[in-house]
Amino acid sequence: MEVSLQQLVDRLQECGMPTVIEGDPATRIEAVNTLADATPKELGFLTNPRYEKRLGTTRAGAVILGYDVEAPRPMTLLRTAQPYCAIREAIVMIHGFRRHPEWGIHLDAVIHPGAKIGERANIGPYVTVEEGVAIGDDVVLYPGCSIGQASRLGDKVTLHPNVVIYAETTLGSNVEIHAGTVIGEDGLGYAPHGEKWAKFPHVGRVIIEDDVEIGANCTIDRAMVGATVIGKGGKFSNLIAIGHGAKIGENAMFVAQVGLAGSVTVGRNVKMGGQAGVIGHVTIGDDANIGAKAGVAHDVDPKEYVLGQPAIKASDAKRVISITQKLPDLKQRVKALEAELAEIRDSVAPSAAD
């Protein structure tokens, strides 16, 4: 949708983000783009100081930014206190959210006659819905999804293509899962039996609470007994592995390729960086922040920020890393000390022995 800067600023005002126009409020914008690629009909944004230099070269018709940045030349600007939130609102206003294909309930979907499907279902081809499934209203199931027996999907669930929901899984309302993600497979649970492994039946399940979004090709194990729980409002990127029986609190934010072993407990508002891993049975407190590639082997206190492998307090880890990278220097200093001491010993020892 094309908008004028004035319309956009009015909208931001409504959302509690007062914004000042420097330039012509009638300027029309038809899309949002990066500073590098934006055209004169597009709105750019500066939310990361790394890209400040691009203000000098962008062709964007207008740029959203904070109050603290000086423009290198005359240009049309929208200044606001939270440019990151403002640009999101601009994208929502101008572009809106994804429009799904409209399949109704496609004839090439196999839905068990005993399954319950809510109002306005939008179910694509080659979807399978097994016995005992209950699906809420306004659900979108893209092609190739598979919903196992007795699973429950809340209202406004969106499953992108080829998502697999194993039997007895519960998805809350407003859950969105990207393509290829698998929810509810068995965990790695075996008892040793001589040199062989005897499988634990996995009779637990997965509960995903409301407002969760999960990226593509993730895997969330069902619990061996009880439940693996993904708390309300959590946001997960791609290729994430969550082990059996893990419990993740509300509003989690996990970057791609994170791995949680079994029975990990994660508090509320926890962030995990890319490729971070957590061993089994660990507890991570509320508001903790786990750095990228961290290897968490011990409990993490609430609000703690940890880094490294094994992960320790970030402030300690940064000092350790800094010294480690200068180890050749430290070694040299030890060598110099040894040499000097040997010299002193040679010169002093005799006099001391006098």
Next chain:
Amino acid sequence: MEVSLQQLVDRLQECGMPTVIEGDPATRIEAVNTLADATPKELGFLTNPRYEKRLGTTRAGAVILGYDVEAPRPMTLLRTAQPYCAIREAIVMIHGFRRHPEWGIHLDAVIHPGAKIGERANIGPYVTVEEGVAIGDDVVLYPGCSIGQASRLGDKVTLHPNVVIYAETTLGSNVEIHAGTVIGEDGLGYAPHGEKWAKFPHVGRVIIEDDVEIGANCTIDRAMVGATVIGKGGKFSNLIAIGHGAKIGENAMFVAQVGLAGSVTVGRNVKMGGQAGVIGHVTIGDDANIGAKAGVAHDVDPKEYVLGQPAIKASDAKRVISITQKLPDLKQRVKALEAELAEIRDSVAPSAAD
């Protein structure tokens, strides 16, 4: 299935796990659950000392545990030498293994007329079976699986939804593969051709031996020539990448997100922790244990336990990590030595120069 403690103990006795009841043998149990979540009709278990405190608060009707743990209050207990194996047996007895939907051979599956399908096949909708495939008896293929030309599946193979088996793959008997896993894609094999890359046709294949279980969204490359082999009885978690031409011995146990580069040779009974990686052409001996997040860049001896990046003997790695984390202290000590030596030099040098 609801059972009495007496029935359960009789079963454990039959399996070679003598168990003593402390409490009423007639107590009835209808499910197994964690100590945290079990109800009075459920059986809890204590196999990890980390959870011992929960004995004080659990509502479980009975608890399986070892002989060495003291109960904090009167409660119904089943004591046995191997509580982990016993609780597995209890789950098998009370809950049993997964019950699959029954599709027969679903009409919405495309099976090449030249493919051979064994007895009692249970093939879901939207499965594709290509030319020359041979499938054993009692096979379960969940919806959306794709079996490439001339592949062979043994008896009692279970493929969960959307598993992809490339052409010419061999799966032994009693193989179970979780949703979204891909077996037999080409490996990363290219010859440099100027700045470009010239692809190696991958004319080898994958052989998965009997009794292997593989988690969800894994990828197992076909060999460039010859075969990638997953040995009998191996158990693999999710999001694991096995490179072209790797040979993995029997009874492997790999945690999620492990990666093996091409042509790695792994012995029998090898365990790999989560997110561990192995570079190409390395050999790992029988009974070796690779720690979580380890980066294996050299051969590993049989029975060796390695840790770290690059991975070294775990005992060495632990010492190195412990000293590394105290590097700020070591640096301080070097600084103190330098200061003291400077002082000594100042005071001693003149007297030495006398």
Next chain:
Amino acid sequence: MEVSLQQLVDRLQECGMPTVIEGDPATRIEAVNTLADATPKELGFLTNPRYEKRLGTTRAGAVILGYDVEAPRPMTLLRTAQPYCAIREAIVMIHGFRRHPEWGIHLDAVIHPGAKIGERANIGPYVTVEEGVAIGDDVVLYPGCSIGQASRLGDKVTLHPNVVIYAETTLGSNVEIHAGTVIGEDGLGYAPHGEKWAKFPHVGRVIIEDDVEIGANCTIDRAMVGATVIGKGGKFSNLIAIGHGAKIGENAMFVAQVGLAGSVTVGRNVKMGGQAGVIGHVTIGDDANIGAKAGVAHDVDPKEYVLGQPAIKASDAKRVISITQKLPDLKQRVKALEAELAEIRDSVAPSAAD
């Protein structure tokens, strides 16, 4: 195809790889295999000195190798300057590339009437092609693939089973994508909204240029705005995560489980080792080489080879690692210095105090 050594050598000659036969040029070869597994009708190869010992035991009817290796016994050899390129050519000549099943446009595929499909399309069962899609000539879509609205696929694109292409994605010509890979899912983009997260609509897209090959179960985020770009000729292994808005130059070579966060810029001819990761907004120069498991937290200069977490110049990293692994020794030396200094202090101090 069975060939004589003479025929093979003629072909290598044509390709600019002059090759000398030591033995009978009439020897016939019907397949290529590893030294360990080759039979007398098969051609082996030695391209990695690690396997030189196998020359002594191989049953291969002939072996391709360089000029520098001495054979341990009389055997039929093909000597050439680039044995790695030569064996590739031999595999192409003797085995050729994959032969796809021939589906035409399978009746069990759902293709929107408004989609354009080129000549000689080979589309398997259970493929979904949405509205506005345009597909070139000679395209192969294996079963279960899903092509979102308004996506564009060039000529000679091959998508293996269950590949998911989200809406508005562009694939160039001669692109091959292995099973289960997902292209165009939303990235992890949220603005904080109190303790909750407000989703950024992802209105950008993915552009994959010509001659790219992507492994199985990868995930490539669409850009939030603008485009995620995978440059021409890039080769990617499995389980790789590419974040929203990343731009990857030509001829990339990424090993399995690599992860790039959002807005990373990668130059031309960049190699990344297995499980390496890059944080957001970093720039990696042309011809750079990122080691396995490296954690890239800063820009990398062109031609630089970096290692470690955080990644630093490989030469520095190797020195640091070597010293780190000997830290127990360094600590011991500091302890010895301290002891000696204490001794000196005791003996010298009094004389200095005289």
